[in-house]
Amino acid sequence: QVQLVESGGGLVQAGGSLRLSCAASGRTLNINVMAWFRQAPGKDREFVGSIARSIGMTDYAESVKGRFTISRDTAKNTMYLQMNSLKPEDTAVYYCAARSGLRSRVDYEYAYWGQGTQVTVSS
Numbered sequence: 001q002v003q004l005v006e007s008g009g010g011l012v013q014a015g016g017s018l019r020l021s022c023a024a025s026g027r028t029l030n031i032n033v034m035a036w037f038r039q040a041p042g043k044d045r046e047f048v049g050s051i052a053r054s055i056g057m058t059d060y061a062e063s064v065k066g067r068f069t070i071s072r073d074t075a076k077n078t079m080y081l082q083m084n085s086l087k088p089e090d091t092a093v094y095y096c097a098a099r100s101g102l103r104s105r106v107d108y109e110y111a112y113w114g115q116g117t118q119v120t121v122s123s
Contacts, residue, residue: 001026001027001112002024002025002026002027002028002030002031002098002111002112003024003025003026003112004022004023004024004096004097004098004112004113004114005022005023005025005096005114005115006020006021006022006094006095006096006114006115006116006117007020007021007023007117008020008021008117009094009117009118009119010118010119010120011120011121011122012086012119012120012121012122013121013122014086014087014088014121014122014123015085015086016086016121017082017083017084017085017086018083018086018119019080019081019082019083020036020080020081020083020094020096020117020119021078021079021080021081022034022036022078022079022080022081022096022114023076023077023078024077024078024079024098025077028077030100031053031098031099031100031112032052032053032054032099032100032101032102033050033051033052033053033098033099033101033102033103033104034050034051034053034072034079034096034097034098035047035048035049035050035051035096035097035098035099035103035104035110036048036049036050036070036079036081036094036095036096036097037094037095037097037107037110038090038092038093038094038095038119039092039093039095039116040089040091040092040093043092045095045107046061047061047105047106047107048060048061048064048068048081048094049061049064049068049070049081050070050103050104050105051070051071051072051079052103053072053074054074056071056072057103058070059103059105061105064083064090067083067084067085067086068081068082068083068084069081069082069084070082079096081094083119086119086121087121088121088122088123089121090119090121091119091120091121092118092119093116093117093118093119094116094117094118094119095113095114095116096113096114097110097112097113097114098110098111098112099111099112
């Protein structure tokens, strides 16, 4: 099993920045791709971005491209989401996810999930 724990959420003004972290533990060698998803109130969970754990290749949703950056520290088994130029529409619970297969933008293809961290962007 793999356990994922997010941290770093909070309240920020529009235009500000936040960095989220996702620490993985357990059978981390099973992880090939880690991703961030988010879910706003009353909306479906949506893909934010992903990173291939070994080679670091990233993929981003169009809505965050150029503003958000995903990175990882393989020694610490930790993934990061640097969020800049935040907008009120970025307000959501952000979830970390992991899977052993190839990269995917589909949430149900991820086997492992964190508990989520709230990000609120005020206007």
